[in-house]
Amino acid sequence: MSPLIAIAITTGILSAVWGWLAVALGLLSWVGFLGCTSYFASSGGYKALLQTIFCNASGMLWALLLIHGGDLWGAGVAGYVMTGVVATLMCVQAKQQWLGYIPGTFAGCCATFGAAGEWRLVLPSLVVGALFGYLMKASGLWLSQKTLKPRNADGVTDPA
16 A cells, blocks of 8 residues: 555544544544644654654743733734744754754644643643554555565566
8 A cells, every 4th residue: 555545544544533622622623633733744753753742842931921921011012022932932943953943933832822821731632643644654664565566576466
């Protein structure tokens, strides 16, 4: 089976499991899917999983700074300026290897805004979602390998 089809199958199955688990644990399923998507858009592998989690979490912290910092700088122009400053810093932090995945940072930030700053729900949802993304891809690649037809040394598919 091709890797694409195998990953599609395992993603479908594990998406259903995630939907159920999120409800059972009181987590935000849509935020988990952002964590999952963040992983899928990364380079893949264990290091990319950790980087995804770190960047999602840092994005969450940047969002909390903007949400709670509004009390200091107020609404209006100052708020827009701070949004620009924070967006710039979210990109600059990518100079650090473990924070170098900018889309993951922005996904964590957006998830936090979308969840009205409820970080106690956002953080575990992002982390478990990223883990599910890892499992979806890893299990899909495993399924693909297990179902590939063996080839002879000359590259001809074994008819058996």
